[in-house]
Amino acid sequence: MEGWSRREDERLLGGRGRYVADIAVPGCLDAVFVRSPIAHGLLREVRCDAAREVAGVSGAWSAADLSDLPSCAPSTAYLRDLPPVPYTGVARLSTKDAVAGREWPSLARDRVRYAGEAVAVVVGDDRYAAEDGAGLVTCRIDPLPAVVTPAESATDEVRLYDGLGNVAFQAAAGRPIEDHVWRRAAVVVEAAYRQQLLMPTPMECRTILAVPGDDRLTVWAGHQMPHRLRRELAATLGWPADRIRVVVPDTGGAFGSKSPTFPEFVVVAFLAVKLGRPVRWIEDRMESLLAATRGRGQDQRVRLAADAEGRLLAYELRIDADVGAYPHLAVGLPLQTALMATGPYLTPEVHATVRSMLTTTMVTYPYRGAGRPEATIALERTMDTLAHRLGIDPAELRRRNFIPPDAFPYTTPTGRCYDSGDYAAALDLALRTAGYDDWKAERERRRADPGALPLGIGVSCYVERSGGEPGALHEFAAVEAREDGSILATCGASATGQSHETTFAALVAESLGVDERRVLLVEGDTEELPEGVGSFASRSAQVAGGALKQACDLLVAAARERAAGLWELPVEEVAWSDGALHPARGASAAMGLAELVKVTGPLRVDGRFESGMAFPFGAHVAVAEVDPELGTVNVLRVVAVDDCGVALNPAAVRGQALGSAVQGIGQALYEGIPYDGDGVPMLPWGLLDYLIPTAAEVPPITIAETSTPSPVTPLGAKGAGESGCIGTPAAIVNAVADALRLDDPGLLQTPLTPDVVWRAAHTRRQEAPR
Amino acid sequence: MKITLTVNGDDVALDVEPRRILADVLREDCRLTGTHLGCEQGVCGACTVLVDGEAVRSCLMLAVQCDGRSVRTVEGLSGADGEPHPLQLAFSAEHALQCGFCTPGFLMAAVAALEADPGAGAGDERVRALVESNLCRCTGYEPIRRAITRAAARLAARPGA
Amino acid sequence: MKPVPFDYVAPRTVRQAVEALGDPSREARVLAGGQSLIMEMRLRRATPRLVVDINRVGGLGRLTVSAQGTGGAQETGAHGTGGVLEVGALVRHAAFERPGAVPGPLGRLFALAAAEIAHPPIRARGTMAGSLAWAHPASEWCALAVALDAVLVLDAVDGARAVAARDFFLGPHLTAREARELLTLVRFPLLADGTGVAFAEHRRTCFSFAQVAVAAAVTLRDGVVEDARIGLANCADRPVRARLAERSLIGAEIGPPGARPAAGHPFARAGAVAAERDAGPVPEPYADPDYRRHVAAVLVRRALREAAADAERRPEGVDR
Known part of the structure; x- marks a missing residue:
């Protein structure tokens, strides 16, 4: 630990991290998937014979071939067909209705529904051999028309599932708004936005290694929810969960994208069990860009009404989401956008509707922000347009409408109950930090100088939700005191770069009053903890942190009871301080936990902790100049003020905030997936081609914070880490719109690539009176 | 093909297919898994190693191209006594890593630049150019830039530097 | 993303290299810097059965200036000096970033262009000749080669031939080089002292290919354009020399230095001509032909203005 800021650092900086691809297992086979080059079509034939002849290839199968695969052990003979991708209902991401009749085969059987869908699997001694084999697999597909956009899908002219429509899910939040509200408003802003599809792009792609043995299966995977993976793989194989152990070693980032049981995972687990051999799949970047889950994907229409003073009267958000080809995973995710449509404002009437449309693309799934960026961007872009129409400073317009600090808990028209907040404080700090007034003066100076590049300032205020949804607001943790004086702590969270080993060990040490070096934190191993939920929805500090704190309290209580028995004192007379038990009277000396365990036997407590939903918030400001001739956007400054309540590890929170803001910049300016006319992604x-920001694209960013504790968790912690993706994009787009003095927000659709900005600037010039 | 690489100072005799990529040979044959593959197309730089002192994308080199040459990986960064390299300590101090997957590439790119030209860390612009060569999805880059600047100052202040 | 199996040879001489390339049944590919070849092999778009690694061939790393070229289709433009730069097949991009590596305006122009190519680790490995042979339409070197009348020397078992850059590029990744030929040398006529140069590139991020790039070299006499060279990258399916735009400039008065060219200024006019008549952009995501023509016009205008300013700063005879 000496010299290192984080426990993770010594191994990760020394090249001794252990990611799934680093684990050497003798006799392990590498799996490679043969993927459909066609977005939509009838799969007539898959031929794997030639692949099987390749040196180093030990098998090649289509879905149909796998039905004939003999089992190496009689105990797995009952497994016949390759199971489909398991459906999950976690956090209302999907519903039984949506899934009914729309099974997702782990390898395509008679129809392909997205380019990149796996039609065969080849396993070999290494990835080289397996790719040689994969190159010889042929398939015949009779193409059907591709359906890429929600608008195309909505017509049902081309159906992805025979006899079923393309709308897989519909929902609403809030009550419909009556016409007179719009008629009587002083101003109504209408706009349409496209929230483009994004690739989460962790630097490590997806990974799984499955090792069978003794009628059990050990699975290593880069993953956010090891217990869910165990549960779903067990269900897939028809096994009790305790026959599967899932271990998450070091994981190279996830950003929300690594929590499902992917089709490839099902195939790998199935093959490992049937062949009785270790099998791994280490996804490469090209297949990830083709066939990993995407984030976002919404077409939105909004209406925002205000009176002449800028008080918001009503807000309506209609979402047509493109959710990809199979509704198993996140077909209900756009509901998160609808539920958060109210934002940080006192708008009396808010109505948000969702239609999730099937398209012939890889499925959408949570990506950092997961529904909240879409809500914030729609509202905050519209707020800026409203401010310009009313001639009110955009910051002032927001101030007039914030839910005030004394109004919490506040139930929104869209059904969320916000726990706590001081939205104006965050905005004021952001404006002050950015030097808002100075930038406004600079903007005016440039407007008067025809030779100067136009400059704009964008503001974006957000409130988001952390912890998860009802039914997934709990977490498990255990704390064990050991004879050697060490404390073993474990919880159901699963870090993919968020410093849990450091943060949670410090939390446990502080909770128990022991030296941090005595605490060992273990995560991501289903063998260490019978149940767990995982890391998603910015929940680790808030929920797993709460669970660890609770487990520590329970451990202290148990220790006091034992000591009371030992000392024959009532438990109230056994005090706990500085990691030791102290008798209030009598001759006994204070006793440390290690000694207690030596005398009384093993001491471990397991706990389940239930959190409330928390609502982090913040305000982001961006300043950008635009070269209208080329359409290039040069972001000069970003200030991100986030409030995540009590930060358990401020350095880790700031690191998350900065990285997240840069992903938000990527979303605003660079990242997107273009599709060709046949529905195939154009990322050759x-x-x-898929451009994530490099250091050259990162402007000076200042991270600052306010701290409004959450009353719904014992630590006061709200979630952190997604704020940049939620708050930053609208600030940047608003800055560009301000620089170009655009009144029609629809002219700027993200990513704001130079051609988009040039066209918007060009349109404005043509419309300008002079 | 039979080749010999000098890896982190040790001569290693290997028999490899010509098509095997240097990164794979380091990871699989030499079991030096600190070199990571993030894109396998030379873009992200996670696989950066030093070949004869020069930072290269080990995903865009064949192992046979390195026959008789010296290769240095992140595992060879610390001192003989296990003393961490100033860059490693600076990355930790500045929180210049989160998931750690891209980190070895940044470290090796930085060490090549600082060893070739100890002044490389001094000017902001040169550190910036260095950091602009690789991709990181976690940190937002600024902590990496600070870490390299910090390590460069530390190295420049060393006696005999 | 692993290459198909292949045989590998690392010849020591050009003779050995071209002999290895000579067997048509082996679909041989030349490995120099490998920064695009190995990427394409990993994508299995290149599937050679033989890789000829020329990195151990002696003499190919030379970057030399001679009074006259050593034969081949020499072409000396109006602003040539008779001096010729010879770039060997193993000269890396980074070589051109070193101050003084190439003398005079050509050296300044190459340094500007080299700095736009990928990023330092790629530039340390990748070669100019490799870029020319790969012939990506967005390549900086390809645009320079056509604009500056480079000559490419192709060696084969039965002798060498020299091909003018204007005849070399046939389409995206398609050139006049036959598979059995090795591009051993590229010759550029030096630019005369006093020539002003500029390179302007427009791309989406630091890592992406150019959406449009423009190389410009102008010679002025008393405020009048005497000669102009304009190269366009990613403005067609191959690099383009904007000859019509160049022609529109000859004899034009450019007015006082530093002024922002108005719409009718010769530089703006040349930009419009280059965009409308010389360029033939093909569609690509985020940059349809209309947008790319527009960008080409802007960048040509800007590059010419910078090149003129460069010329004004360096009157003839003091350019060293």
């Missing part, structure tokens, strides 16, 4: 040069 991989990361030279």
Whole structure:
């Protein structure tokens, strides 16, 4: 630990991290998937014979071939067909209705529904051999028309599932708004936005290694929810969960994208069990860009009404989401946008509707922000337009409408109960930090100088939700005192870069009053903890942190009871301080936990903790200049003020905030997936086409914070880490719109690539009176 | 093909297919898994190693191209006594890593630049150019830039530097 | 993303290299810097059965200036000096970033262009000749080669031939080089002292290919354009020399230095001509032909203005 800020650092900086691809298992086979080059079509034939002849290839199968695969052990003979991708209902992401009749085969059987869908699997001694084999697999597909956009899907002219419509899910939040509200308003802003599809792009792609043995299966995977993966794989194989152990070693980022049981995972687990051999799949970047889950994907229409003083009267958000080809995973995710449509304002009437449409693309799934960026961007872009129409400063317009600090808990028209907040404080700090008035003066100076590049200032205020949804607001944790004086703490969270080993060990040490070096934190191993939920929805500090704190309290209580028995004192007379038990009277000396365990036997407590939903918030400001001739956007400054309540590890929170803000910049300016006319993603040069920000694109960013504790968790912690993706994009788009003095927000659709900005600037010039 | 690489100072005799990529040979044959593959197309730089002192994308080199040459990986960064390299300590101090997957590439790119030209860390612009060569999805880059600047100052202040 | 199996040879001489390339049944590919070849092999778009690694061939790393070229289709433009730069097949992009690596205006122009190519680790490995042979339409070197009348020397078992850059590029990743030929040398006529140069590139991020890039070299006499060279990258399916735009400039008065060119200024006019008549952009995501023509017009205008300013700063005879 000496010299290192985080417990993770010594191994990760020394090249001794252990990611799934680093684990050497003798005799392990590498799996490679053969993927459909066609977005939509009838799969007539898959031929794997030639692949099987390749040196180093030990098998190649289509879905149909796998039905004939003999089992190496009689105990797995009952497994016949390759199971489909398990459906999950976690956090209302999906529903039984949506899934009914729309099974997602782990390998396509008679129809392909997205480019990149796996039609065969080849396993070999290494990835080289397996790719050689995969190159010889042929398939015949009779193409059907592709359906890429929600608008195309909505017509049902091309149906993805025979006999079923393309709308897989519908929902609403809030009550419909009557016409007179719009008629009587002083101003009504209407706009349409496209929230483009994004690739989460963790630097490590998806990984799984499945090792069978003794009628059990050990699975290593880069994953956010090891217990869910165990549960779903067990169900898939028809096994009790305790025959599967899932271990999450070091994981190279996830950003929300690594919590499902992917089709490839089902195939790998199935093959490992049937073949009786270790099998791994280490996804490469090109297949990730083709076939990993996407984030966002919404077409939105909004109406926002205000009176002449800028008080909001009503807000309506209509979402047509493109959720991809199979509704198993996140077909209900756009509901998160609808539920958060109210934002941080006192708008009396808010109505948000969702239609989730099937399209012939890889499925959408949570990506950092997961529904909240879409809500914030729609509202905050519209707020800026409203401010310009009313001639009110955009910051002032927001101030006039914030839910005030004394109004919490506040139930929104869209059904959320916000726990706590001081939205104006965050905005004021952001404006002050950015030097708002100075930038306004600079903007005016440039407007008067025809030779100067136009400059704009964008503001974006957000409130988001952390912890999860009802039914997934709990977490499990255990704390064990050991004879050697060490404390073993474990919880159901699963870190993919968020410093849990450091943060949670410190939390446990502080809760128990022991030296941090005595605490060992273990995560991501289903063998260590019978149940767990995982890391998603910015929940780890808030929920797993709460669970660890509770487990520590329970451990202290149990220790006091034992000591009371030992000392024959009533428990009230056994005090706990500085990691030791102290008798209030009598001759006994104070006793440490290690000694207690030596005398009384093993001491471990397991707990389940239930959190409330928390609502982090913040205000982001961006300043950008635009070269209207080329359409290039040069972001000069970003200030991100986030409030996540009590930060358990401020350095880790700031690191998350900065990285998240840069992802928000990527979303605003660079990232997107273009599809060709046949519905195939056009990313032929991989990361030279899907452009995540490099250091050259990162402007000076200042991270600052306010701290409004959450009353719904014992630590006062709200979630952190997604704020940049939620708050930053609208600030940047608003800055560009301000620089170009655009009144029609629809002219700027993200990503704001130079051609988009140039066209918007060009349109404005043509419309300008002079 | 039979080749010999000098990896982190040790001569290693290997028999490899010509098509095997240097990164794979380091990871699989030499079991040096600190070199990571993030894109396998030379873009992200997670696989950066030093070949004869020069930072290269090990995903865009064949192992046979390195026959008789010296390769240095992140595992060879710390001192003989296990003393961490100033860059490693600076990355930790500045929180310049989160998931750690891209980190070895940044470290090796930085060490090549600082060893070739100890002044490389001094000017902001040169550190910026260095950081602009690789991708990181977690940190937002600024902590990496600070870490390299910090390590460069530390190295420049060393006696005999 | 692993290459198909292949045989590998690392010849020591050009003779050995071209002999290895000579067997048509082996679909041989030349490995120099490998920064695009190995990427394409990993994508299995390139599937050679033989890789000829020329990195151990002696003499190919030379970057030399001679009074006259050593034969081949020499072409000396109006602003040539008779001096010729010879770039060997193993000269890396980074070589051109070193101050003084190439003398005079050509050196300044190459340094500007090299700095736009990918990023330092790629530039340390990748070669100019490799870029020319790969012939990506957005390549900076390809645009320079056509604009500056480069000559490419192709060696084969039965002798060498020289091909003018204007005849070399046939389409995206398609050139006049036959598979059995090795691009050993590229010759550029030096630019005369006093030539002003500029390179302007427009791309989406630091890592992406150019949406449009423009190389410009102008010679002025008393405020009048005497000669102009304009190269366009990613404005067609191959690099373009904007000859019509160049022609529109000859004899034009450019007015006082530093002024922002108005719509009718010769530089703006040249930009419009280059965009409308010389360029033939093909559609690509985020940059349809209309947008790319527009960008080409802007960048040509800006590059010419910078090149003129560069010329004004360096009157003839003091350019060293």
